[in-house]
Amino acid sequence: MSNENNSSASVTFNDTRKTYDDFIAVDGFNARIEAGEFITIVGPSGSGKSTLLRMVAGLEEISDGDIQINGQSVKGVEPQQRGIAMVFQNYALYPHMSVRKNMAYGLKLTTDLSGDDIDQRVRETAAMLEIEDLLDDKPANLSGGQQQRVATGRAIVRDPEIFLMDEPLSNLDAKLKVHMRTELQRLQEDLGTTTIYVTHDQEEALTMSDRIVVLNEGELQQFGTPEEVYDRPANRFVADFIGSPAMNFFDVELNGSTLVGEGLEYSIPSSVAETIGDTQTASGLELGIRPEDIRIEATGENAIPATVDVVENAGSDNYLYLDIDGQECRVRAASGVTPTVGETLHVTFDPSDVHVFDTRTGENLLVDEMEQAMVSDEPPA
Numbered sequence: 390m391s392n393e394n395n396s397s398a399s400v401t402f403n404d405t406r407k408t409y410d411d412f413i414a415v416d417g418f419n420a421r422i423e424a425g426e427f428i429t430i431v432g433p434s435g436s437g438k439s440t441l442l443r444m445v446a447g448l449e450e451i452s453d454g455d456i457q458i459n460g461q462s463v464k465g466v467e468p469q470q471r472g473i474a475m476v477f478q479n480y481a482l483y484p485h486m487s488v489r490k491n492m493a494y495g496l497k498l499t500t501d502l503s504g505d506d507i508d509q510r511v512r513e514t515a516a517m518l519e520i521e522d523l524l525d526d527k528p529a530n531l532s533g534g535q536q537q538r539v540a541t542g543r544a545i546v547r548d549p550e551i552f553l554m555d556e557p558l559s560n561l562d563a564k565l566k567v568h569m570r571t572e573l574q575r576l577q578e579d580l581g582t583t584t585i586y587v588t589h590d591q592e593e594a595l596t597m598s599d600r601i602v603v604l605n606e607g608e609l610q611q612f613g614t615p616e617e618v619y620d621r622p623a624n625r626f627v628a629d630f631i632g633s634p635a636m637n638f639f640d641v642e643l644n645g646s647t648l649v650g651e652g653l654e655y656s657i658p659s660s661v662a663e664t665i666g667d668t669q670t671a672s673g674l675e676l677g678i679r680p681e682d683i684r685i686e687a688t689g690e691n692a693i694p695a696t697v698d699v700v701e702n703a704g705s706d707n708y709l710y711l712d713i714d715g716q717e718c719r720v721r722a723a724s725g726v727t728p729t730v731g732e733t734l735h736v737t738f739d740p741s742d743v744h745v746f747d748t749r750t751g752e753n754l755l756v757d758e759m760e761q762a763m764v765s766d767e768p769p770a
């Protein structure tokens with residue numbers, strides 16, 4: 390497809406707010422999406438993801454604050470004039486029209502392009518998506534994956550500055566979903582079109598995007614690269630939501646430079662303890678550790694006894710469910726690691742993998758500390 394007139398746009402949210410009567414669906418959202426970025430908005434059901442997208446699209450009014458596309462407020466700009474194209478979960482293809490007509494329809498309505506030009510764009514886009522052979526078919530005769538491609542194609546032919554995608558892959562089976570993820574990423578890279586992609590699937594967010602917006606209850610939790618939200622979650626919500634199996638959390642107190650909880654004691658470097666000590670509140674702390682950061686068969690200091698409850702074979706990995714004094718501890722181990730149920734073993738982990746959260750606010754107290762650890766991980770110049 391011709392790239393010469395394919396520009397992409399930045400999108401800026403300024404204190405964007407959406408209310409339905411008394412209910413706040415999106416609360417004071419601030420973010421700047423650069424031109425050409427692939428952004429996912431991820432969060433649980435009802436967190437406001439679609440509402441944000443629909444405000445960009447012009448399908449919902451903005452209650453307060455603003456959204457700008459390339460620095461221009463979208464207020465008062467008709468959806469068709471915003472340079473966007475949407476792909477939805479239900480592809481909403483016109484059943485009585487051929488694939489070719491489905492793809493051409495929007496262009497006929499919204500542009501002055503000649504019939505020949507439209508036909509050429511449809512053919513080029515179909516070639517890009519490898520659906521040229523289907524152009525004369527009706528949607529009902531297509532597989533889910535093919536329908537998904539047609540819906541994507543219908544967005545691409547319009548040569549938008551921004552793609553808005555709302556759970557576009559959620560109707561596909563698991564294998565096809567993984568395939569289409571890669572395909573969408575490749576397309577987006579080739580086209581360079583700014584893309585805002587809504588999903589409830591944290592894995593989709595981690596694998597596809599340049600940066601991730603994590604939302605909960607209408608509020609921004611974190612906006613960062615996949616590495617940032619995974620390695621340096623801003624708070625307990627992000628830590629829990631991103632990553633599968635989910636991070637383990639244990640209630641602890643800081644005693645000198647030891648984190649002490651039910652059935653566990655873990656010494657941390659005194660500099661880290663000082664950071665926590667400065668901020669520690671009466672509400673207590675939670676130690677967070679990812680299942681993949683836990684090693685078993687530990688000895689010596691910081692070895693924590695745990696009893697094996699369940700061993701689950703997950704193909705390339707084994708998931709171990711351990712019991713630490715009545716608390717579940719999930720461990721992601723290599724497939725060869727198959728301890729006996731009922732056996733007691735010892736687990737440990739590196740201090741650099743430990744997260745500590747304020748129980749009341751959920752804030753990650755060691756984000757800066759981890760940043761420093763990462764910097765000091767780099768070899769000296």
Ligand code: ADP
Nearest residue numbers: 409412414432433434435436437438439440441
């Ligand atoms: P998500 O896409 O994250 O699942 P939505 O953006 O669809 O969430 O919805 C956010 C919240 O706003 C939900 O609690 C939903 O019930 C509410 N909501 C969405 N649309 C309306 C509406 N038209 N009227 C009232 N409440 C709505």
